[in-house]
Amino acid sequence: MASLDDDLRTRLPRGVLSDLGGWTLYQSFRTFTWPWLLRRGILFWPLALFAGSAFAAYHASSMGVWSDWPPLAWRACLAGLLTVTTGPALATLVRHLRPPVFLERVLVIAAIGLGLWIGLVAITWASHYHDHLMEAYTDRSMKVGVFAKAFSQVLRTSIDTSVFVWVFAGGGLATIYYLGERRRLTQYATQRQLETLRAERSAADTRLAVLQAQVEPHFLFNTLASVRSLITSEPARAAQTIDALADYLRAALPRLREDRVEDATLERQIDLCVGYLDLMRVRMAGRLSVRVEADAAVRASPFPPLILLTLVENAVTHGVEPKPGPGEIAILAQLDGDTLTVTVEDDGAGLTPGITPGLGLANVRAQLQSLFGYRAGLDVSSRPEGGVSARIHVPVAS
Amino acid sequence: MITALIAEDEAPQRQELRAMLAELWPELTVIAECEDGLEALEAWTARTPDIAFLDIRMPGLSGLEVARQAPEAAQVVFVTAYDEFAVKAFEAGAVDYLLKPIRADRLAETVTRLRARRTAPKIDMAALAEALSGQLAPKRAISWITASLGDVVKMIAIDDVVCFQSEDKYTRVVTASESAHIRTPLKDLAEQLDPEIFWRVHRNAIVRVAAIRQVKPDEDGRLQAWLKSVAEPVRISDAFRYRFKAM
Numbered sequence: 001m002a003s004l005d006d007d008l009r010t011r012l013p014r015g016v017l018s019d020l021g022g023w024t025l026y027q028s029f030r031t032f033t034w035p036w037l038l039r040r041g042i043l044f045w046p047l048a049l050f051a052g053s054a055f056a057a058y059h060a061s062s063m064g065v066w067s068d069w070p071p072l073a074w075r076a077c078l079a080g081l082l083t084v085t086t087g088p089a090l091a092t093l094v095r096h097l098r099p100p101v102f103l104e105r106v107l108v109i110a111a112i113g114l115g116l117w118i119g120l121v122a123i124t125w126a127s128h129y130h131d132h133l134m135e136a137y138t139d140r141s142m143k144v145g146v147f148a149k150a151f152s153q154v155l156r157t158s159i160d161t162s163v164f165v166w167v168f169a170g171g172g173l174a175t176i177y178y179l180g181e182r183r184r185l186t187q188y189a190t191q192r193q194l195e196t197l198r199a200e201r202s203a204a205d206t207r208l209a210v211l212q213a214q215v216e217p218h219f220l221f222n223t224l225a226s227v228r229s230l231i232t233s234e235p236a237r238a239a240q241t242i243d244a245l246a247d248y249l250r251a252a253l254p255r256l257r258e259d260r261v262e263d264a265t266l267e268r269q270i271d272l273c274v275g276y277l278d279l280m281r282v283r284m285a286g287r288l289s290v291r292v293e294a295d296a297a298v299r300a301s302p303f304p305p306l307i308l309l310t311l312v313e314n315a316v317t318h319g320v321e322p323k324p325g326p327g328e329i330a331i332l333a334q335l336d337g338d339t340l341t342v343t344v345e346d347d348g349a350g351l352t353p354g355i356t357p358g359l360g361l362a363n364v365r366a367q368l369q370s371l372f373g374y375r376a377g378l379d380v381s382s383r384p385e386g387g388v389s390a391r392i393h394v395p396v397a398s
Numbered sequence: 399m400i401t402a403l404i405a406e407d408e409a410p411q412r413q414e415l416r417a418m419l420a421e422l423w424p425e426l427t428v429i430a431e432c433e434d435g436l437e438a439l440e441a442w443t444a445r446t447p448d449i450a451f452l453d454i455r456m457p458g459l460s461g462l463e464v465a466r467q468a469p470e471a472a473q474v475v476f477v478t479a480y481d482e483f484a485v486k487a488f489e490a491g492a493v494d495y496l497l498k499p500i501r502a503d504r505l506a507e508t509v510t511r512l513r514a515r516r517t518a519p520k521i522d523m524a525a526l527a528e529a530l531s532g533q534l535a536p537k538r539a540i541s542w543i544t545a546s547l548g549d550v551v552k553m554i555a556i557d558d559v560v561c562f563q564s565e566d567k568y569t570r571v572v573t574a575s576e577s578a579h580i581r582t583p584l585k586d587l588a589e590q591l592d593p594e595i596f597w598r599v600h601r602n603a604i605v606r607v608a609a610i611r612q613v614k615p616d617e618d619g620r621l622q623a624w625l626k627s628v629a630e631p632v633r634i635s636d637a638f639r640y641r642f643k644a645m
Contacts, residue, residue: 218455221479222408225498229414237410283408321407322434322457351544351551353580355590358553362541365555380553 008033008096012185031178032091032108040088044169048080052126059130068133075129079122080169087115088171091178101182108178116170123166210305214252214272226283241282248275266303266333266342270294273312273331280316287326288316294333301340301396304371310360311344311390319348319388340396347387351380361390368394403430403447405438405464406477407456411498415451415477418502423509435459439467446470449512451496454478465492473512545571545578552578560609560625561632562587564602574627599623600635613642 011028026039056073060066090111094104167173223245230238251272270292281288312329320327330345361380368376375395383389402419406412416428426449430441435458442450442464450472452461459467465474476495493515494508543554558573568579569587588598596604605623612624613634621639622631634642 218478218480221498222455225411225479225500226408228499229408229410233410233413285409351553353544353546353551354582355580355587356542356544356553358542361553362555365557378555381547382551384549 009035027177030095031174031181032088032095034092034096037088037092040174041085044084045081048084048169049077052077052080055130059133063137065137072126072130072133075126079119079126082122083116083119083166084169084171085115086118086170087112088174090115091171091175105179109175112171112175116167116172119166119170211252213306214309215249223279223283237282237285241279244275244279244282248272248279251275264303264305265299266294266301266308266340267299269303269305269308270299270331270333273308276309276312277316277329284321288320289326289328291328291330292332293330298333298335298340301335303340303342303394304367307364307367307392308342308344310364311392314360314390315344315346315348315388319346319350321348323349335396338396339393341391341393343389343391345383345387345389347383347385350386351382351388364392368392399427400425400449401427401429401445401447402449402451403432403438403441403445403472404428404451405432405435405456405461406451406453407433409433415500415505418500418505419509422502422506423513433457435461435464438464442468442470442472447472449473449475451475451477473515475508475512543571543578543580545580547576547578554578556591559606560628561603561605562596563604563632572628597638597641599638599641600633603632605632 008030012030026036026043029036029039053073053076055076056069059072060069091108094107094111098104099107223241227238227241227245230241251268252275274290274292277288277290281290308331312331315329320329327346327348330343332343332345334341361378365378368378372394377393379389379391381389404412404415406415412431412433416431419426419428429445429447430438432438432441433456435456437458438450438452438456438461439459441447450465450468452464452474454461454476455478456464461476461478465476473493476492477498477500478495479498481495481497494511496504496508541556543556543559544551545554546552554571554573559571560574561572562584563570563572564584565579567581569582569584571578571580584602584604588596588604591604595606595608597607598604605625609626609628610623611626613621614624616622616631621634621642623634623642624631
């Protein structure tokens with residue numbers, strides 16, 4: 001989070017800039033700091049020099065005395081430079097001394113006031129010199145050309161608004177901007193904090209959803225009921241069930257707390273599924289057998305959570321469980337270039353043509369689509385030898 | 399003699415319930431132990447028990463479906479690992495419901511309740527039907543079409559379907575890349591599809607509105623819809639012509 005006492009030399013975050021800020025070089029820095037002053041100067045100094053030179057040129061051309069230009073020009077330019085620089089430079093000096101907030105504000109306003117006054121004195125001094133020059137030409141009428149006349153119009157307009165120009169050039173607007181800086185920074189910090197909280201909440205929601213799906217209450221209580229009934233009749237199998245449940249919970253629970261969901265690897269998903277299948281095998285009294293084919297490289301690939309477990313649960317509940325007799329579930333994974341293919345096969349009841357709600361599969365499809373777009377796919381089809389094959393392919397960054 | 403049926407897919411749990419009942423209610427005779435819903439329904443029909451202990455989640459038919467389809471009335475006790483159905487089970491007229499793992503003291507209460515009742519209450523079919531529709535076949539648009547592609551049966555996501563067309567006794571399911579067949583009649587499909595997304599345009603065709611590329615009359619002035627990634631146009635009958643007036 002951005003502290004209010006951040007380094008005065010760093011750029012402001014984008015969100016802090018006012019609506020009009022950002023299009024000039026200097027406004028992306030804190031007002032009245034050295035980088036701000038330098039960049040503002042790059043914009044304002046040429047303007048001051050142009051105004052000074054143009055004023056002198058106007059005088060020289062209309063009087064037809066070009067020898068007047070150099071002395072008048074340097075005086076007018078100096079007055080312009082003093083006007084645009086003094087106040088902001090003093091204010092910058094104040095800020096870098098880092099006085100307490102209230103004192104800083106008072107001193108900055110005083111500095112700008114002083115700067116404006118110095119600027120005014122300098123302009124008056126230059127204009128006195130102009131008056132002094134004019135005394136020599138009291139009898140001579142001005143020779144004003146069309147271009148000079150137009151220029152004069154422009155000058156008159158700016159003289160009409162001269163108070164505004166003077167205050168603007170001397171750092172008046174910058175002062176207003178400066179006074180609002182703290183408020184904008186605070187707003188920005190609050191905004192950022194809110195965004196962080198929101199992101200954390202949505203991450204927590206995701207984690208909770210994963211947890212809920214991995215430790216489904218019905219599954220958990222049914223397993224407990226199973227263990228309870230086995231305790232007296234078949235204590236050894238009860239113990240096996242508890243071991244399998246513990247392994248499964250170990251795979252499902254702690255990782256969720258420590259890891260980010262996006263760090264999930266295929267290895268973990270396979271471990272989780274094998275844990276689940278071990279438990280189901282004990283509960284189904286050995287009716288179920290499990291085969292996993294995935295080498296180390298494939299297992300290390302990143303793979304989102306819940307997808308594989310959904311397919312394996314489907315294979316158990318819709319494939320092996322409804323069909324009497326033994327059943328096998330196979331998890332097969334292979335890397336082919338930058339595509340990871342994971343298949344869950346069963347030799348169970350198979351697919352029945354018609355309409356299927358398939359909420360779990362719909363979630364798998366939606367999750368794949370949101371993570372990988374059209375580069376991922378899910379195919380569920382019957383196998384010639386009976387049962388169902390559910391195949392997922394996802395892109396892997398090589 | 400008071401008779402009972404127990405339906406539970408896991409043998410140890412079934413035997414445990416039986417053992418607990420034997421202890422709490424020695425006069426009760428368990429006449430059938432069933433592994434799945436279909437077996438339970440058969441036993442219920444054949445042997446008309448006074449009481450039925452039904453696990454809700456079972457292979458084949460669920461406990462709720464067994465109770466709904468049973469020809470004879472019996473006092474029903476539903477058994478479930480998680481009380482997702484509890485309220486609905488009661489509303490449907492169940493005498494009791496038990497949460498797994500079943501505790502002896504809780505089962506004793508159920509026995510007391512069963513003994514107090516002389517006659518079996520009638521299961522409320524309407525409430526049960528509602529429980530079924532809410533829980534087992536959620537009221538949401540269908541998301542998959544399981545269809546035949548030659549020898550293979552394949553699940554096609556509803557989002558991929560471009561149109562459905564009647565063909566003799568089959569319905570053809572067309573996607574951008576393939577076409578498959580189901581036996582579900584177009585009429586039944588139409589009832590379950592989202593009417594905002596799929597439009598009936600002809601007695602024998604339903605199309606995805608978003609997939610319509612162009613609508614124009616053929617030489618005889620009959621309206622046709624050309625669909626994205628489908629070579630043949632789909633006829634629009636006069637009855638559905640009004641839907642394309644604005645297009």
